[in-house]
Amino acid sequence: MSENNCSGNCAACSSNCSDRKQENFFEPTGEYNDIKHVIAVVSGKGGVGKSAVTSMLAVELCRKGYKVGILDADITGPSIPKAFGITARAMQNEIGVLPAETKEGIKIMSVNMMLEETDSPVIWRGPVIAGLVKQFWQDVVWGELDYLLIDCPPGTGDVPLTVFQTVKLDGAIVVTTPQDLVSLIVKKALNMAKMMNINVIGIVENMSYAVCPDCGKKISVFGESKNAYDDFGVKLLGTLPIDPSLAAMIDNGSVAHFDGDFLADAVSEIEKL
Numbered sequence: 001m002s003e004n005n006c007s008g009n010c011a012a013c014s015s016n017c018s019d020r021k022q023e024n025f026f027e028p029t030g031e032y033n034d035i036k037h038v039i040a041v042v043s044g045k046g047g048v049g050k051s052a053v054t055s056m057l058a059v060e061l062c063r064k065g066y067k068v069g070i071l072d073a074d075i076t077g078p079s080i081p082k083a084f085g086i087t088a089r090a091m092q093n094e095i096g097v098l099p100a101e102t103k104e105g106i107k108i109m110s111v112n113m114m115l116e117e118t119d120s121p122v123i124w125r126g127p128v129i130a131g132l133v134k135q136f137w138q139d140v141v142w143g144e145l146d147y148l149l150i151d152c153p154p155g156t157g158d159v160p161l162t163v164f165q166t167v168k169l170d171g172a173i174v175v176t177t178p179q180d181l182v183s184l185i186v187k188k189a190l191n192m193a194k195m196m197n198i199n200v201i202g203i204v205e206n207m208s209y210a211v212c213p214d215c216g217k218k219i220s221v222f223g224e225s226k227n228a229y230d231d232f233g234v235k236l237l238g239t240l241p242i243d244p245s246l247a248a249m250i251d252n253g254s255v256a257h258f259d260g261d262f263l264a265d266a267v268s269e270i271e272k273l
Helices: 050-063 080-084 126-138 158-166 180-195 244-251 260-271
Strands: 034-042 068-072 091-093 096-098 107-109 144-151 171-176 200-205 236-239
Touching (some): 034 050, 034 158, 050 068, 050 144, 050 244, 050 260, 068 080, 068 126, 080 107, 080 244, 126 158, 158 180, 180 200, 200 260, 236 260
Parallel strands (some): 034 171, 068 144
Antiparallel strands (some): 091 096
16 A cells, blocks of 8 residues: 555555564463574475475484474474374373474474374364464473474465464575476465565475486486576575485384485574574
């Protein structure tokens, strides 16, 4: 809305003008928590390997000696417990909900740890799902963490919006794949972050290539990377191959064994926060 027609009610206006008031909805985490840095892992498109990237980033940070947690905010499609082989139900004591902990010491909270059967669907409306994400932030006893990674569902709907507005983030990492269609939709996530003043740490491109087992040649199965995000001024922090062994690690709950070299640049940027 132009200045001449401005009503002063920013909540009812879709304009992104320079005078727009930025409301602060940030909510504190639980009183027993000391979380130094919070990073959202997001993507505008589903199926790009966002949860896999979240898991691998957590493993690599843990390897470097940091205390790490993962808040699985993908309520209708949770996969973090599977990647780490977590099958135990969440526990609760007098001070709050206790996250599961992997052998490596990574703390995890996911809706799958609260269901009677892990394959039971979560058929909830958006506000209920967003409410559970807030509970994971406020009621879970995370304790002392250097980094909490929030694995967001794809898109720009209720849950990413809740995370961006409720949690004071240090930044976001955006996951993509090389296809033009994915690039178009991921740009929506980048624009959302820009509109909400979220620092985008960088891009991780998954499924960038496959390596021929006979000659070692890299094959760009989905086409070459197109540097589609240069206009946003964000860095490419790593490219991940299509690798059946990596998929198998996630399927059998041993993602902690992955080769961390692929995400070395991403981890270095996170350490600069």
